Amino acid sequence: MSTAIYWLSKDFRLEDNLSLHRAIGSETELSFVYCLDPKDLTPHNFYSKSLGEFRLRFLSETLLDLQAQLRTFGQHINVVYAPPIDTLDRLTKRHNITRIYRSNNADWNERALFKRFKESHPKVDVICSQTSTLFETADLPFEPEDLPKTFTLFRKRMETLPVLIRQPLPYPTHLPNHVLDIEWPQSLFDKHRRKGSLFRGGSAEASKHMKAYFSGDLPQTYKETRNNLDTWEDSTKLSAWLANGCISPRQVWYSILDHEHDKGENESTYWIKFELLWREYFQWYAYAYGSQLFRFDGINGKKPMTSFYSERFKRWTSGNTSFPIVNACMKQLNETGYMSNRGRQLAASCLIHELQVDWRYGAAYFEQQLIDYDVASNWGNWQYLAGVGADPRGSRRFNLQKQTETYDPNGEFIARWKGESGATSNDSVDAADWPIMPTDTPKGAQ
Ligand code: FAD
Numbered sequence: 544m545s546t547a548i549y550w551l552s553k554d555f556r557l558e559d560n561l562s563l564h565r566a567i568g569s570e571t572e573l574s575f576v577y578c579l580d581p582k583d584l585t586p587h588n589f590y591s592k593s594l595g596e597f598r599l600r601f602l603s604e605t606l607l608d609l610q611a612q613l614r615t616f617g618q619h620i621n622v623v624y625a626p627p628i629d630t631l632d633r634l635t636k637r638h639n640i641t642r643i644y645r646s647n648n649a650d651w652n653e654r655a656l657f658k659r660f661k662e663s664h665p666k667v668d669v670i671c672s673q674t675s676t677l678f679e680t681a682d683l684p685f686e687p688e689d690l691p692k693t694f695t696l697f698r699k700r701m702e703t704l705p706v707l708i709r710q711p712l713p714y715p716t717h718l719p720n721h722v723l724d725i726e727w728p729q730s731l732f733d734k735h736r737r738k739g740s741l742f743r744g745g746s747a748e749a750s751k752h753m754k755a756y757f758s759g760d761l762p763q764t765y766k767e768t769r770n771n772l773d774t775w776e777d778s779t780k781l782s783a784w785l786a787n788g789c790i791s792p793r794q795v796w797y798s799i800l801d802h803e804h805d806k807g808e809n810e811s812t813y814w815i816k817f818e819l820l821w822r823e824y825f826q827w828y829a830y831a832y833g834s835q836l837f838r839f840d841g842i843n844g845k846k847p848m849t850s851f852y853s854e855r856f857k858r859w860t861s862g863n864t865s866f867p868i869v870n871a872c873m874k875q876l877n878e879t880g881y882m883s884n885r886g887r888q889l890a891a892s893c894l895i896h897e898l899q900v901d902w903r904y905g906a907a908y909f910e911q912q913l914i915d916y917d918v919a920s921n922w923g924n925w926q927y928l929a930g931v932g933a934d935p936r937g938s939r940r941f942n943l944q945k946q947t948e949t950y951d952p953n954g955e956f957i958a959r960w961k962g963e964s965g966a967t968s969n970d971s972v973d974a975a976d977w978p979i980m981p982t983d984t985p986k987g988a989q
Pocket of ligand 1 (some may be wrong): 653779781785786818819823825882884885888909951
């Protein structure tokens with residue numbers, strides 16, 4: 544007898560999950576599988592690994608939360624620690640899997656994986672649904688590969704057209720029975736569970752946070768506070784749950800509408816929708832450009848005038864540059880797994896424009912560290928700042944002194960994260976390999 548699996552990936556929720564909804568409608572047997580790729584836990588070409596400590600812990604909390612919800616339906620998750628292609632191959636052969644349900648996410652590597660899998664298993668039906676975007680492919684007023692060249696063009700088209708953002712699907716009332724019973728590689732997750740963090744993984748926490756945020760008054764002042772560097776309440780803080788699919792962008796969208804209905808609509812409430820449209824743009828951007836998202840010359844074939852300087856990169860990652868505001872941001876990231884949007888812009892601008900380091904090393908480091916890492920938003924934003932992406936202005940270089948005066952006028956953020964204690968120059972040796980004298984060394988001293 545043939546059976547089906549549900550391939551979990553960035554869609555760790557039961558509510559508003561079209562992929563699951565379709566599986567429930569068609570299957571009597573369904574096994575949930577999550578595959579953790581060992582490759583993601585080891586450093587790659589850009590000196591970072593994909594899944595850093597914060598992300599791994601968030602993932603483990605997310606899986607445990609989903610597991611608890613599935614158990615109430617007599618279901619569970621099978622977690623496999625092995626390369627995904629081998630896992631798919633093995634499961635398909637051993638258990639006579641003929642249908643795989645999965646969410647179509649923006650990750651080019653995952654799409655490439657399933658393309659390869661389909662080539663070697665043409666008889667297996669891979670049923671793919673859109674679960675991480677506001678719009679369905681069919682709702683777009685253009686073919687996905689003809690995505691407007693800039694965010695503004697995209698937003699204007701989406702805002703003026705009567706495009707329907709569909710209502711979130713309800714929480715399921717029943718689930719098909721499970722077949723597989725694979726034991727979790729528990730030790731992998733255990734050691735990451737104890738460290739403290741601002742965010743807790745899982746859709747239950749996501750709903751709790753979203754409800755609290757939108758039932759209060761904070762959305763009414765979002766536009767004025769969103770650029771601040773350090774306070775939890777200054778922006779929605781929904782990104783980690785959105786990035787992991789613990790909540791859907793539609794659930795957030797409809798929560799904003801409910802808030803507007805109860806408390807009134809203003810520029811700030813509009814601006815949260817505006818930011819969700821940025822997210823949306825980058826999701827479609829990643830679909831449209833595929834592997835170009837990771838190319839040094841990006842989507843326009845223009846190579847930046849940067850290279851790789853290991854010492855500068857190391858100083859940047861550890862918050863030890865000559866730019867106190869950037870040091871503070873990087874230390875905040877290293878200690879919490881989070882950095883504000885403004886902080887990300889400043890840190891990225893510093894790496895690219897002041898330290899002249901290849902932007903991909905920075906993007907890869909953010910991928911490792913950011914608890915809300917999302918392939919489309921991360922690599923898309925980095926391309927934008929490096930001038931190889933969707934920015935009509937070419938590239939963005941921030942004046943770090945001016946930005947410090949605007950966003951940290953009293954130096955509180957820098958003091959809190961000890962940003963002042965950085966290096967005094969970018970390098971310890973000059974181009975000819977001579978040691979550079981620290982600027983505070985007395986004249987004439989060796
Ligand atoms: P809010 O300000 O409350 O915004 C609401 C939601 O809108 C966010 O949760 C997010 O989903 C979306 N959003 C806001 N700004 C952006 C943006 N510029 N691009 C795309 N979506 C946006 N965001 C990620 O979710 N994952 C990433 O890996 C990521 N990497 C980034 C790298 C760089 C270099 C830069 C400049 C930005 C990056 N962002 C990323 C976007 C943004 O910084 C975060 O989404 C935001 O800071 C998360 O905090 P929040 O949920 O409080 O955002």
